[in-house]
Amino acid sequence: METTIAMKLVDFSFQSIVGKLGKMLEEEAALLAGVEDDVRYIVAEHKSITSFLMDISTRRNLDAELKNWAQELSEVAYDAEDSIDEFDCHLRSTQGFFKHFLRSIKLLKDRRNIATEIKKLKVQVEDIKKRHDRYFHPNEATSSGTVTGLDMTDRYSDPRIIGHFVEEAQLVGINQSRDKILGWVMDENCPELTAISLVGFGGLGKTTLAKTVYDDPSIVGGRFQSRAWIAVSQNYDIKELLKKIIRQISVNEEQIRDVSGCRDARLNTEQLLNMMDEAQLVQTIRDHLHGKRYLIALDDVWSTVAWESLSLALPQGEEGSRVIVTSRSEEVANYSCSRNRQFIFKVSPLSPELSWELFRRKVFEAPDYTCPPELENVGREILQKCNGLPLAIVTIGGLLASKPDKKLEEWKDLHDHLRLEIQTNDMLSKINQILGLSYNDLPYYLKPCFLFLGTFPEDYEIRRKRLMRRWIAEGIVHGVDGLPDEKMAERCFNQLVNRSLVQPSEFDYNGTVRSCRVHDMMLDVIISISRKENFAVLLNRHSTLTTIQPRHQRIRRLSWHGGSGGLVPNTDLSHLRSFASFGVDVSPPKDYRKQRLLRAVDLEGCRAIDYFHPKSFSKLFLLKYLSLRNTWLQRLPDSIGDLQNLEFLDIRETLITKLPNTIIKLQKLVYLLGGPSIGFKFPKGIRKLKRLTTFGTARAHNVHSLQEIGELVHLHKLGIAFNGSDLSLRMVEEISALLSKLIGSLRSLKILHLVNSSLKKALDEVALPPLPLCKIEIGCRLGELPPWFASLKHVVKISLFRTQLQLKDLQVLRNLPALVNLNLRYNSFVNSVEDMVFDRGGFAQLKFLEIVKKNVSFEEGAVRSLEILKILRPPESVNGIEHLHGLKEVHIYTENENIIEMVKNIAANHSNRPKCFATLLQS
Numbered sequence: 001m002e003t004t005i006a007m008k009l010v011d012f013s014f015q016s017i018v019g020k021l022g023k024m025l026e027e028e029a030a031l032l033a034g035v036e037d038d039v040r041y042i043v044a045e046h047k048s049i050t051s052f053l054m055d056i057s058t059r060r061n062l063d064a065e066l067k068n069w070a071q072e073l074s075e076v077a078y079d080a081e082d083s084i085d086e087f088d089c090h091l092r093s094t095q096g097f098f099k100h101f102l103r104s105i106k107l108l109k110d111r112r113n114i115a116t117e118i119k120k121l122k123v124q125v126e127d128i129k130k131r132h133d134r135y136f137h138p139n140e141a142t143s144s145g146t147v148t149g150l151d152m153t154d155r156y157s158d159p160r161i162i163g164h165f166v167e168e169a170q171l172v173g174i175n176q177s178r179d180k181i182l183g184w185v186m187d188e189n190c191p192e193l194t195a196i197s198l199v200g201f202g203g204l205g206k207t208t209l210a211k212t213v214y215d216d217p218s219i220v221g222g223r224f225q226s227r228a229w230i231a232v233s234q235n236y237d238i239k240e241l242l243k244k245i246i247r248q249i250s251v252n253e254e255q256i257r258d259v260s261g262c263r264d265a266r267l268n269t270e271q272l273l274n275m276m277d278e279a280q281l282v283q284t285i286r287d288h289l290h291g292k293r294y295l296i297a298l299d300d301v302w303s304t305v306a307w308e309s310l311s312l313a314l315p316q317g318e319e320g321s322r323v324i325v326t327s328r329s330e331e332v333a334n335y336s337c338s339r340n341r342q343f344i345f346k347v348s349p350l351s352p353e354l355s356w357e358l359f360r361r362k363v364f365e366a367p368d369y370t371c372p373p374e375l376e377n378v379g380r381e382i383l384q385k386c387n388g389l390p391l392a393i394v395t396i397g398g399l400l401a402s403k404p405d406k407k408l409e410e411w412k413d414l415h416d417h418l419r420l421e422i423q424t425n426d427m428l429s430k431i432n433q434i435l436g437l438s439y440n441d442l443p444y445y446l447k448p449c450f451l452f453l454g455t456f457p458e459d460y461e462i463r464r465k466r467l468m469r470r471w472i473a474e475g476i477v478h479g480v481d482g483l484p485d486e487k488m489a490e491r492c493f494n495q496l497v498n499r500s501l502v503q504p505s506e507f508d509y510n511g512t513v514r515s516c517r518v519h520d521m522m523l524d525v526i527i528s529i530s531r532k533e534n535f536a537v538l539l540n541r542h543s544t545l546t547t548i549q550p551r552h553q554r555i556r557r558l559s560w561h562g563g564s565g566g567l568v569p570n571t572d573l574s575h576l577r578s579f580a581s582f583g584v585d586v587s588p589p590k591d592y593r594k595q596r597l598l599r600a601v602d603l604e605g606c607r608a609i610d611y612f613h614p615k616s617f618s619k620l621f622l623l624k625y626l627s628l629r630n631t632w633l634q635r636l637p638d639s640i641g642d643l644q645n646l647e648f649l650d651i652r653e654t655l656i657t658k659l660p661n662t663i664i665k666l667q668k669l670v671y672l673l674g675g676p677s678i679g680f681k682f683p684k685g686i687r688k689l690k691r692l693t694t695f696g697t698a699r700a701h702n703v704h705s706l707q708e709i710g711e712l713v714h715l716h717k718l719g720i721a722f723n724g725s726d727l728s729l730r731m732v733e734e735i736s737a738l739l740s741k742l743i744g745s746l747r748s749l750k751i752l753h754l755v756n757s758s759l760k761k762a763l764d765e766v767a768l769p770p771l772p773l774c775k776i777e778i779g780c781r782l783g784e785l786p787p788w789f790a791s792l793k794h795v796v797k798i799s800l801f802r803t804q805l806q807l808k809d810l811q812v813l814r815n816l817p818a819l820v821n822l823n824l825r826y827n828s829f830v831n832s833v834e835d836m837v838f839d840r841g842g843f844a845q846l847k848f849l850e851i852v853k854k855n856v857s858f859e860e861g862a863v864r865s866l867e868i869l870k871i872l873r874p875p876e877s878v879n880g881i882e883h884l885h886g887l888k889e890v891h892i893y894t895e896n897e898n899i900i901e902m903v904k905n906i907a908a909n910h911s912n913r914p915k916c917f918a919t920l921l922q923s
Contacts, residue, residue, distance in 0.1 A: 075534075078556060081475075082575065082597050085622050172358040174209060177345070181213050181324075184343055185295070186223070191318040194340065195311075197325045197333035200347035201500035201519065202434045203391030206326040207299055209347060213324065214297050224321075226250070226294040230310075232301045234441050238309045242281035243273050245296070245313065251288045259284045285313040293319040301327045302441055304335045311336070328438055330498040349388025349519075352380075358390065359383055362397030378411045385418055387520045392431050399427045419524050435525045438501055448476045449492045450501060451535045453518050454526035455559040457582050461505055463515045464493055466604075466627075469648050469671075473600040473625035474557075474578050509797055509821030509848050562586055581606050593619045600625035604650070607632050618642045629653055629674070641665035647691075649673070656680055657699075664688050675699070677752065679721030687711035696750060697721050706734040710741045718742065719750035719777075727758045735762035743770045753780040754802065760786075778803055785809045794818055801825035801852075807834060814842030821848040829854060835879070838862040858883050873921070874899060881906045887914040895921045 184196050198206045213219070214229060228248035230241055246256070253269050259280050260272055267275070276284070296314060301307050307325065314323060325336045333344045350358065359379065360369040371379060386392040396414075399421075403410055414421060422428045442450060449471055456462050468489035471477040477492055479485045493513075496502050502516040518526070530536050536557035554575040562583040573579075576595045580602040581588040588603055591613035599622050603609060610632045617623070617639040624645055630653040640649075641662025649666075651674030664685040671694040674680060679699030687708040696719020700706050709720070727735070739749075739762075749770070753759050759780045769788035776792070777799040784805060790812050796819060804827055813822065822843070829836065836854045840861035843849075849863065850870040858880030866884050870891040878899060881890065887910065892903045900918045907916035 075554065078554075078575075082577075085597075172350070172354055172361060174205070174212060177209055177347070178212050178216070181209070181345060182216055182218070185213060185322050185324070186218065188320065191320050193314065193316050193321045193323070194343060195323045195325055195336045196343045196345065197327065197337050198345050198347055199327050199330055199333040199500065201328055201503075201522070202438050203389045203431065203521065204347045204349065205390040206347050208390070210297055210299060210324050210326050214295070219295065223293070224295040225292040226289060227296070228294075229297045229299065231299045232306055232310070234302050234437065236306055238306075239278055239281060241310060242278065242285065242313060245285055246273065246281065246288075249285070249288055249294070251284055255288060256284055259287065282313045286315045289313075289321075290315050291317065291319065292321070294321045295324070296322075297324040297326075299326050301325050301332050301336075302329065304329075304332055307332055307336050328500045330500065350390060350393070351388065352383070355383050355386065355388050355393055356380060358393050359397050362394055363401045372406065374408055375406060375411055378408065378415055382411070382415050382418065385415075385520055389519065389521055391434060392521050395428055395431050399425065402427070419527075422521075422524060423528055431521060432525050432528065435522050436529075438499060438522075439525065439529065442499075445477075446492055446495060448535070450496060451526055451530050451533075452476060453496075453502065454523060454530045455536050455538070455557060455578075455580055456518070457561045458520055458523060459517060460582070461515045461517055462502075464513055466602075468493055469625060470578070470600055470602065473648065475599065560586055560588065578602070584608065591616045596620065596622070598623050602627045603631060604629040605631070609633060611635075612637045612639075615639045621645065624648065626650070628656075636660050636663075638662045644668065647671065651675060651680070659683060661685075667691070670694070672696075677721070677754075678723055679719070679752070684708070690714065693717065695719070697752065699723065700731075700735075703730050703734045706731070706738050710738045713742070713745065715742055715745055717748040718746060719752075721752040722759070722780075723753070724755070727753075727762070729758075732758050732762045732765075735759070736765040736767070739763075739770065740767035743768055744772065746770060747772060748775040749773060750777040751780065752778075760784075785812050789813075790815065792816055797821040797823075799823040799825065800828040802827045803829075805829045807832065807836065810836065810838075811842075814839070818845060819843065820845050822846060823850045824854070825850070825852045828852070835877070838880075855879075871903075878903060882910055885911060887912055889915045889917065891917045891919075893919045893921055 181196060181198070184190075184194070198210055200206055211229075214227070219227070226249040228245045230244055230248075232241060253272070256269060256272050256276075257263060260276050262272060262275060273281070294314075298307070298310060311323070314321075323336070325332065327333055327336075334341065337344050356379075360371050363369075363379075364371055382396060383393065386396065396418075400406075400411065400414070422431055439447070439450060452467075452471065452474075453462065468477070468486065471489050471492065472485045477485060477489045479488045497504060497513055497516065501522065502518055504513040504515075505517045506514040508514045527538065530538075534553050534556065536559060537555050538559050538561060540561040555571075555573060556575060557578045558573065558576055558580070560579075560581040562585060573595050574597070576598055578600040579588070579592075579595065579598060580600075582605060584605060584607040586606050587608040588606055590609070590611065592598060592601065593613075593615060596619045598620050601620075601623065602625065604627045607630075609628075611634070614637045616637055617626075620643055622645055623643050625648045626643070626646060627648070627650040629650045632655060633651070634655040636651070636656060636659065638660050639662075640646075640660060641664075643666060645668055646666050647668055648671045649669060650671070654674060656675065657678070658681040661683040664683060666689060668691055669689050670691050672689075672692060673694060673696070675697050677697070679697040681699050681701060682705070684704070685708075686705075689712065691714065692712050693714055694717040695709070695712060695715055696717065698705075698709065698719065699721050700709065701723075709715075709718070722731075739746075743766070751759065751763075760782045763778075763782070763786040766786070766788060769791035771791060771793065773792055773795050775797040776795060779801050780803065782803045782805060793816075795816055798813065798816075798819060798821070800823065807829060809829075813819065824836075831853075834855075835857040836851065838856070838858045840859050843863045843866075845865055846863050847865050847867045848870075849866055849868070850872070851874075852872040853874070855874060855877045856871065856879065857877075860880075860883045862880070863884060865886055867886055867888045868891070869881070869884065869887060869889070870893075871878055872893045874892075874894055874896075876896075876899075878892070881887070881903065890903060890907050892900055894900060897920060900920060904916050904918060907914050
């Protein structure tokens with residue numbers, strides 16, 4: 001598997017460089033004078049290299065020389081790409097400056113440099129090619145036959161077989177799930193053929209659960225006339241699977257002869273099956289199952305193609321037949337259950353207590369399975385690393401059960417070195433094998449996306465947008481065939497979710513995954529692969545670069561997870577492409593001039609950083625992503641203006657209140673996010689940043705600043721704040737003009753003024769209703785909503801605070817057809833003794849509602865789609881929660897214990913049994 005991984009990463013790296021060389025040939029051919037043939041050689045050689053990689057990607061037992069060859073090729077690709085990018089940046093940095101003098105001199109030097117680098121690259125590729133020819137023999141590629149995804153090492157059989165044979169004592173927490181699925185299987189009110197999908201990531205026990213249902217006495221007893229259990233796996237042979245079904249459903253030989261048309265008595269059943277093509281095998285199964293009640297279990301289905309091929313053999317009918325499908329892919333689950341999604345069962349990790357029960361049953365002896373008190377604490381700590389994964393619990397429990405003495409020292413040692421044990425201990429290796437299958441199944445373009453998850457700390461909540469932007473900045477994701485980078489990154493993220501490789505942890509108001517986590521055991525697999533392939537280097541409190549990084553390997557990605565001993569002096573970081581640090585105590589470098597190849601610097605959450613060297617960013621020509629979010633930084637250095645390729649700058653939750661004048665030089669900037677609630681002051685000339693799509697929260701302090709914002713015609717998202725006393729008439733007019741000018745492009749608008757103001761007049765006078773708006777946040781005194789609010793047909797999220805609206809304005813909001821998320825925060829409505837009443841039929845799409853400091857009543861039939869209700873500091877009463885039939889969560893924050901008890905009681909007796917989260921605040 002290691003070599004297959006290496007091949008895929010090499011292929012990915014080389015595709016990137018060849019794409020850039022090809023583009024340079026097309027667009028900058030004149031600059032490559034003297035080396036055009038060398039470039040063409042490299043581009044052409046890439047094709048044969050890629051072909052070779054594909055040929056050997058399924059080989060096993062590859063020798064060390066070939067592994068080294070793949071690694072070396074990857075390093076060459078990285079080095080070449082760095083040289084080309086740096087050359088390109090130097091070239092473009094001269095355009096427009098001293099055009100007739102400096103540019104010509106600089107170009108001569110840079111052309112010599114790029115020519116030298118390309119010639120070096122050609123020599124390296126030629127040398128690697130010679131070694132490839134010397135060590136590769138074509139016959140070896142197929143000498144061992146086709147290798148399946150399970151052939152990760154010769155020492156092990158299929159590790160998933162443990163799901164088929166589980167002792168009754170180990171079936172912990174399975175009863176409720178089994179009974180639910182069994183109910184679906186046995187439901188006589190559903191006579192048509194029904195697919196039931198069990199979906200979840202590897203090691204959750206999908207096979208065990210399905211096999212328990214399949215072998216249940218009520219099924220084995222004869223309800224179904226034909227049954228078959230088929231393990232599909234990654235590299236299936238459809239004809240072999242169809243033959244297995246035929247054997248298990250006991251098709252007689254005469255039926256097989258009828259379909260095949262062969263009457264040669266010398267041929268037995270197996271010989272007849274081997275003669276049949278796929279269509280004949282399908283027909284044989286369909287003929288035999290027609291009119292029968294059958295149960296087919298398809299275990300470990302990896303693709304919709306596999307499901308589609310097998311489902312052709314299963315005839316429709318009204319006999320009550322069932323198909324059970326287990327898969328790691330949500331796409332497979334949705335596809336197989338396309339007729340009725342209610343039969344998708346998402347298998348979840350075990351709770352801590354069920355994990356402990358399963359662990360005890362595996363480690364200790366019946367009938368009580370008692371754990372000695374001195375072992376319980378360390379045992380539970382080991383279980384925390386398993387994070388509810390039955391595969392890991394059973395496997396690690398089996399290892400501890402094999403140690404007869406049950407010594408505390410041995411258990412502590414396993415806890416302290418569990419990651420190493422999983423990688424090196426034969427008894428634990430099946431964990432990585434099974435989880436590694438998911439990685440092995442990824443297409444080449446998703447592999448680096450997945451490995452990148454390993455740069456985040458354990459149990460870290462990874463925001464979707466942050467991850468996608470980092471992928472793009474580092475060139476891991478590129479748009480293809482006209483598809484923008486952002487859309488391609490979103491597709492990649494969704495594929496990781498659908499394949500159950502990441503666990504969604506938070507959803508947006510429209511159901512989009514907002515953030516995710518990686519299971520601890522899967523993270524171990526990622527880190528192991530990443531280390532072997534030199535994809536990324538991780539530093540924590542217990543490691544330094546000298547202990548974890550071989551001297552000969554260049555560090556391309558560095559992720560620092562805490563501690564002060566990680567970055568040793570004189571460490572060569574000149575090849576860094578990305579640097580990230582995590583933890584409030586981490587003190588990252590203040591100067592990055594020696595890391596000229598950086599594409600991304602992510603310092604979010606590093607409270608120890610409060611300044612940079614004045615020239616820190618002066619050499620970072622390639623930097624695209626810079627996040628300083630949630631740091632204690634008070635100002636940006638002027639050298640920020642030297643980041644000529646910067647596309648993303650995040651200064652949210654910092655102390656920065658003013659942008660330096662040099663910010664206007666960032667001609668490629670797309671996202672400028674940040675500032676405190678009062679907004680950041682920006683310099684004259686901000687209109688030059690023509691690529692900006694996201695800008696805010698900016699502080700508009702005069703008419704000219706508003707006019708400049710109005711020239712940013714590509715803005716999709718704008719946050720703007722005002723301070724001081726009421727706005728002048730000229731400012732009010734300019735605000736109306738600004739919003740009218742941007743009305744066609746804005747999708748998100750945030751407008752703040754925390755003192756009494758005339759913003760109401762400015763908003764009322766907007767020339768046309770802002771129809772495209774999807775999100776709007778207003779924090780200023782209005783008294784009533786602007787007249788165009790009723791026209792917001794596409795708005796999905798509204799946040800209001802200090803608006804002091806009248807209760808009648810609630811009727812405007814209730815009729816907005818697309819509204820999903822409504823936040824009515826502090827002083828959004830005037831104080832009154834009247835309840836805020838949500839009446840029948842209003843807010844048809846609303847799923848999330850947050851209300852602060854109001855008495856609230858919900859009538860029967862109100863807010864039918866509401867799923868999450870948050871009420872902060874209700875003065876006296878909350879009525880009618882029992883009428884919210886779709887409710888899933890209630891969050892209550894109050895100083896009144898009686899209200900908390902009341903809400904808890906309502907939730908406990910609610911028809912939908914929503915989760916109740918109650919917080920008693922200090923009065």
